[in-house]
Amino acid sequence: MGGLMGGCQCGAVRYRLAVTPKGATLCHCRMCQKVGGGPFMAFAPLPFEAFEITKGALKTFRSSEIAERGFCDACGTPLTYRALDSARISITLGTLDDIDATAPTDQLAREAAPAWLEDSLHTPNTTLADWLKGRRVGDRQITGEAP
Numbered sequence: 001m002g003g004l005m006g007g008c009q010c011g012a013v014r015y016r017l018a019v020t021p022k023g024a025t026l027c028h029c030r031m032c033q034k035v036g037g038g039p040f041m042a043f044a045p046l047p048f049e050a051f052e053i054t055k056g057a058l059k060t061f062r063s064s065e066i067a068e069r070g071f072c073d074a075c076g077t078p079l080t081y082r083a084l085d086s087a088r089i090s091i092t093l094g095t096l097d098d099i100d101a102t103a104p105t106d107q108l109a110r111e112a113a114p115a116w117l118e119d120s121l122h123t124p125n126t127t128l129a130d131w132l133k134g135r136r137v138g139d140r141q142i143t144g145e146a147p
Contacts, residue, residue, distance in 0.1 A: 003016055003017045003018050003019060003020065003050075004016070004017040004020060004096055004097070004098060004101050005017075005054075005096075005097045006079075006091065006095040006096040006097050007055070007079075007095060007097070008056075008071075008072035008074070008075055008077035008079060008095065009072070009075045009077045010072065010074050010075035010077070011055075012055070012056045012072050012073075012074040012075065013053065013055060013056035013057065013058060013072045013074075013077075013079060014053070014054045014055035014056065015051060015052060015053050015054060015079070015091070015095075016051075016052045016054050017046060017050055017051060017052075017091070018046075018049075018050035018051075018052070019046055019047070019050045020101060020102055021044030021045055021046045021090075021091065021102050022044075022045075022102065022105075023044070023045060023105055023106070024042060024043060024044035024045075024093060024102050024103060024104040024105060025042070025043055025044075025045075025090075025104055025105070025106050025107065025108050026040045026041070026042050026104045026106075026107045026108070027040055027041050027042075027043060027107075027108045027109060028040045028107065028108065028109045028110050028111075028112045028113040029108065029109040029112050030112055031063055031064065032109075033112070035063065035069060035078055036078055036092075039113060039114050039117045040107075040113065040117075041078065041081075041092060042092065042093035042094065042104055043081055043090035043091065043092060043093065044090060044091055044093055044102050045088045045089070045090045046088065046089065046090075046091070047087060047088055047089075048082070048086075048087050048088060048089045049087075051080075051089050051091070056072070056074075057073075058070035058071070058072075058079060058080065059071055059072070059073035060080075062084075066083055066084055066085070067081060067082060067083050067084060068081075068082055068084060069081050069082075070082070070089075077092075077095060078092050078095075079091065079092055079095050080092070
């Protein structure tokens, strides 16, 4: 199995994908907002057999009557979403080592997005390099690159 690699923030859980996922989605539903701690989560689906844990183990919880979510038990990083009746699993795009390997092509539950989201995306930006200058923190320490 070759393909894309990814994992959690602390490195305890790593995975490999046998295929490049297609049809990634931004989900704005309240469940995704709460589990991800942000205004949306980004997921990419693939066949379950194309997903392999290469280090550690996923902890799962049943987030509703129809789905379960996988996460790292050590650091809490959300890693997967799976409908209980599906042979597919979705990985969170932010956990891919190459975050640009696939991009969202649609949105789900946009009506649940916070009213401030659109305007917030156009506010002034501070680069990470500028933010780090006065903090004496290395880029690897703050960005959580794979070990």
